Amino acid sequence: MSVRRVLGRSLAVLLLLFAALAIGLSSFDWNRLKPILNDKVSVALDRPFAIHGNLAVVWRRTPELGGWHALLPWPLLVAEDLRLGNPPWAKGQQFVSLKRVELRLALLPLLWRQLSILHIQLSEPHAHFERLADGRNNWTFDRGKQTPDAEPSPWTLDIGVIGFDRGIIRVDDRGLQSELELRVDPLGKPIPFSQIVGAKAAERASAAGAAAQDYAFAWQVKGYYRGQALSGNGKVGGLLALQDASQPFPVQAKVQIGSTQIGLAGILRDPQNLGALDLRLQLSGRSLAQLYPLTGVTLPDTPAFATDGQLSAQLREAGGARFRYRQFNGTIGGSDIHGDLTYVAGQPRPKLSGTLSSNQLRFADLAPLIGADSPAEQQARGVVSQQPADKVLPVEQFRTERWRAMDADVSFSGKRIVHGEQLPLDDLFSHIVLADGQLRLQPLRFAMAGGKLEANLQFNGGVTxxxxxxxxxxxxxxxxxxxxxxxxxxxxxxxxxxxxxxxxxxxxxxxxxxxxxxxxxxxxxxxxxxxxxxxxxxxxxxxxxxxxxxxxxxxxxxxxxxxxxxxxxxxxxxxxxxxxxxxxxxxxxxxxxxxxxxxxxxxxxxxxxxxxxxxxxxxxxxxxxxxxxxxxxxxxxxxxxxxxxxxxxxxxxxxxxxxxxxxxxxxxxxxxxxxxxxxxxxxxxxxxx
Structure with missing residues (x-):
């Protein structure tokens, strides 16, 4: 018997087995397995879980996969009306509910005990995330009831792409004093990525990897964050590619938190690991100091500000998430500001570093670099100045607790500083270093009246x-x-x-x-x-x-x-x-x-x-x-x-x-x-x- 004949017969047998498996999977009444599945999942997650609707397997071709995957039919597991409960301490009974879930499976990986899900489609998801002030949350599952010496499962899970449609997500985080409701609805017609971010940004995203998908859904959010009123809206893509880190997920947002307005548009890379961001970021508000409750970044009190630049982030760095705000331009009061800043959320404290410059800086816009409130900040916080009527020297206390919240290494240069019309200052330069509550301006240098003034200032806010x-x-x-x-x-x-x-x-x-x-x-x-x-x-x-x-x-x-x-x-x-x-x-x-x-x-x-x-x-x-x-x-x-x-x-x-x-x-x-x-x-x- 020739080798060709042996291979032909073997292929025929495999095709027959594949067909028999397909017939068996499609003709079997999968609803009989619901009680077993409900029980196994409930025990594994230590939460009540149930599939209340139909459970079935159908075979369907998927042209959107492209290549040879699009030529073959694939098994599609369909479950309707799924509900996952909350731990006993939570407010409501349900943590997550779904009207319908479709799982597209790959068969060959089953041979080596890998559950490979090519695509998950979630219909009308509803989720309520809750965290108490003591740190307990309902999205961390208690696996403590499992046998401590139980062997780990030989099966592995691999998820490719997640799709979704309209849904509602609620967040109640008492530790952050935040309560939000996010609603997602499909757009009537997808919007091209380049139409939102611009042609140059789209080209840059394509050069760094695969082209970003179109915007497919609109979202709205309302509530409060860290005690401040929050509202916003935006757009996102329709598919989260979890396994393909180079497949970008488009995001766009316009949000107002208190008096601060945030606008962003760009991409999220590697969403499974929250790997990286590449966004155009616009910020504006009443004072840079008001960003501290939102970001934890210690910034001085200033007049009204507005900035526009490119925000990139590496969120999985070993030393802490790294954010870089590049080539930004903006205004603070009547002054212009430009530069590059990097923020690393490391330990024992986060650190801000970079360079800033200004072509014309109004002296009135310079905020206290060492943390004392200006009259504008006092008014914003409803604080009445405690300056005694018979004293000249300021008695306002420095807010040194913010110095210990963050480190900094920033260089600032200003070509012209306007202090009234009669005495301009030029060529300002200062190297500002904040480390463990110690603030140093070494040097603070500028030209004035044909001469130069140079100072070295040190303030140790780590002691009292x-x-x-x-x-x-x-x-x-x-x-x-x-x-x-x-x-x-x-x-x-x-x-x-x-x-x-x-x-x-x-x-x-x-x-x-x-x-x-x-x-x-x-x-x-x-x-x-x-x-x-x-x-x-x-x-x-x-x-x-x-x-x-x-x-x-x-x-x-x-x-x-x-x-x-x-x-x-x-x-x-x-x-x-x-x-x-x-x-x-x-x-x-x-x-x-x-x-x-x-x-x-x-x-x-x-x-x-x-x-x-x-x-x-x-x-x-x-x-x-x-x-x-x-x-x-x-x-x-x-x-x-x-x-x-x-x-x-x-x-x-x-x-x-x-x-x-x-x-x-x-x-x-x-x-x-x-x-x-x-x-x-x-x-x-x-x-x-």
Whole structure:
């Protein structure tokens, strides 16, 4: 007998067996198995399960499968009116109910004990997901009643595609304070994927894998999420390809949660494992800080915002789900914002990293980077400011609990920062690092008035009270640009230089400054001073002092120099002097930032001709909110004489010389002669004649 004949007979036998199996499967009354199936499934899931309708197997060709699968008929298991119950603690009796289920089986895998379901079609699914505050939920099945030493089943389950039609899904999650109802209905006519997301996005999805299917169903949702009202609608595809991770599932949504609006359109890849997202995401709302209850991402309080970018996500990463918001553009108040951000939901804390930039940033739109509420956020939360009426320094507490909820590593650059029309800031750069409750801005740098200001700020919110450190350096801030509306400064060639280093503890600006230690050095070269200037810088008490010293007209300043000591919140000038065309004026005393009290004395030394307004020392007392100034009585003149002993200012004057920058061909720095003169030893007393 030839090999061809043997193969032919063997194939004929297989076909006969296949036909006999098909006849047997289609003619058998499968309803007889319902009691057994109901009992087995109920025991396995520890839930009441029942098929109340017809149970049958039919053979049908499936052209939509394509290839050779479409040429052969396949067994189709049909069950009607299925119901799966809830655990005893749940509200309702039913967890899931289905009007009809169709399972398309592959026969050959049965030989190696694999239940391969090519396609599942669910008709009118209704599901009610419920979770209690203690964490119990009705979608996790209790398998505890099974025998602990029972051997695992040799059978495996493989599901290809899930299809569905209209249905209702309810979610009651008391742990998240959320209750939602989602309704799904078929569209009258499918909508092409490219019509929703655009041609470029459709091409990008096709290049990354198989082309996305059309939108087939519309959905609506309403309820509340994390205590905030929620409503929305959108569209999805009709088939979830569970085994083919490259087959994308289209999604589209427009949702409003509280005052935040979310719009997205794109694809979900590998839906069985929630593998990846690739969506165009649009966000808008009243403040970025209001995203915290929704996302857990710590963001500063801001004015109204809107952004539009591409969101991609890898949801099954070993280190935690990774979200990336790429090439987004947006606005915050009247400022523009652009960048790339990555959020990793890792342990022990999630982390936000990336780069941000702005072409024009309004200073009024900058939110508190360290978590203190702005007036807008206070109003939104219904909080009344607790700032005392007699205090100037802010007492609002920093919200450091949010610092410990997330880490961050973000770089920000701004080409132009608008702080009013008279003093623009340029080239802002800051590297913001938040780690385990410790916030660092290293550096915070920007250009201003022809010069540069650079600061390193550190705040440790992981301890109570908060610990803060600040190092600030200002160089070559041109006076005529600092005060462009002050006529007397327009011809000035002078500049401001300064260094400061402070540290303190406390959960507010007032507490930090009230406990501060450190110091500051300041030099102002070739400027001018008047009452008008005091009004510009907001120093009201200066109006009186300047008027008493120089009258109403601007006075040229050759140099102003200060070396300020700061101990336990008390500011004590080691050296504070300014040299004018008519006099040298020394300032002494204290400014107490703990109780906001002033006790300063101003001692003028007239050059040559005595001026009436320079006859007596002045004092400034009272509080920061209500300072009081006047002329010291004659007995206090002796106190001023001690201040003017040049030997006491030799070391501070020498330290300030380091701030005198080289001239570089510019006009000479007028502070050099003054500081050198202050270092000179006091003249020896004359011998009596």
């Amino acid at each position: 009270p908060l610990q803060g450190k600040a190092q600030v350096q200002a160089r070559n801030l041109r006076l005529k640009q600092l005060f462009p509306t002050f006529e007397a400064m327009r011809t000035s060639l002078g500049a401001l230089h300064g260094d400061a280093e402070l540290s303190g503890t406390g959960n507010s600006v007032a507490a930090l400054l009230g406990s501060a230690n450190g110091g500051a050095k300041l030099l102002i070269n070739d400027g001018a001073i008047s009452r008008d200037l005091m009004e510009i810088v907001g120093l009201n008490v200066g109006n009186y002092v300047v008027g008493q010293l120089f009258g109403d007209k601007p006075v040229r300043i050759n140099c102003a120099a200060a070396d300020l000591g700061w101990h336990n919140g008390v500011l004590n000038p080691r050296l504070a002097v300014f040299d004018t065309e008519n006099a040298i004026v020394h300032i002494g005393g204290t400014a107490n930032f703990k109780n906001e009290k002033l006790d300063l004395s101003i001692h003028p030394q007239s050059k040559g001709v005595r001026i009436i307004s320079l006859r007596s020392p002045l004092y400034v007392r009272g509080t920061f909110k209500q300072p009081q100034a006047g002329v010291q009585a004659l007995p206090l003149l002796a106190r001023g004489a001690g201040l003017l002993a040049l030997g006491a200012v030799v070391a501070p004057a020498a330290g300030l010389l380091a701030l005198v920058a080289p001239s570089g061909g510019e006009a000479p720095n007028e502070c050099t002669p003054l500081l050198q003169r202050l270092q000179a030893p006091a003249p020896a007393p004359r011998a009596p004649r």
